[in-house]
Amino acid sequence: MKRIRKETYRTFSWFTLSAIASFTIDIGLFWVFSKWLKEDSPVMYITFATVIARTISAVFNYTVNRRLVFQSGSKNSFLKYAALVLFNMAASAAFVTVLHFLFRFINETTLKVLVDFGLFIAGFLIQRAWVFAGKQGDRLSEKGH
Numbered sequence: 001m002k003r004i005r006k007e008t009y010r011t012f013s014w015f016t017l018s019a020i021a022s023f024t025i026d027i028g029l030f031w032v033f034s035k036w037l038k039e040d041s042p043v044m045y046i047t048f049a050t051v052i053a054r055t056i057s058a059v060f061n062y063t064v065n066r067r068l069v070f071q072s073g074s075k076n077s078f079l080k081y082a083a084l085v086l087f088n089m090a091a092s093a094a095f096v097t098v099l100h101f102l103f104r105f106i107n108e109t110t111l112k113v114l115v116d117f118g119l120f121i122a123g124f125l126i127q128r129a130w131v132f133a134g135k136q137g138d139r140l141s142e143k144g145h
Contacts, residue, residue: 002039010036010088011069011070011128012124013015013123014068014069015065015069015127015128017142018064018065018068019061019120019123019124020121021059021060021061021064022058022060022061022064023057023116025057025060025108026053026054026056026057027053027112027113027116028053029049029052029056029057030049030053030054030109030112031044031109033048033049033052033053034046034049034108034109036049037049039041039089045094045099046093046096046097046100046108047093050092050093050096050112051066051089051093054085054088054089054092055089057086058081058082062078062081062085065079065081065127065132067117069132070127070131070132072127072132073132077131077132080130080131081127081131084123084126084127084130084131088116088119091115091119092115092116093111095111095115096106096108096112096115099111099114099115
């Protein structure tokens with residue numbers, strides 16, 4: 001039991017570092033693209049900036065999570081990860097857009113930080129249990145025996 005708990009803490013620590021790096025890429029690119037696209041597309045700029053930034057940061061995040069954090073990935077892990085990214089992307093864009101409409105006095109980048117932080121814990125649980133579950137579970141059971 002202690003090994004499983006230790007492995008979970010190690011995995012979560014690496015996941016957090018990976019998430020911070022990905023978050024930095026995502027927020028930085030979101031800020032750049034939202035400023036760049038705001039005048040050309042005042043209705044959809046948040047969605048466009050979210051899609052561009054999240055796509056780039058997701059490629060980085062998948063690579064790090066597969067190789068370093070969970071140290072596994074089945075043939076389907078990329079498709080599962082892509083499904084999770086699409087869900088998170090849609091949720092982030094929708095929540096940020098709605099919140100920005102309701103609270104115009106709060107900057108959209110600040111709102112994105114708050115929304116994406118809320119999606120962070122769910123992302124860890126889903127990746128551990130579903131996206132990268134195959135070999136992670138095998139590795140934990142091998143260490144116990």
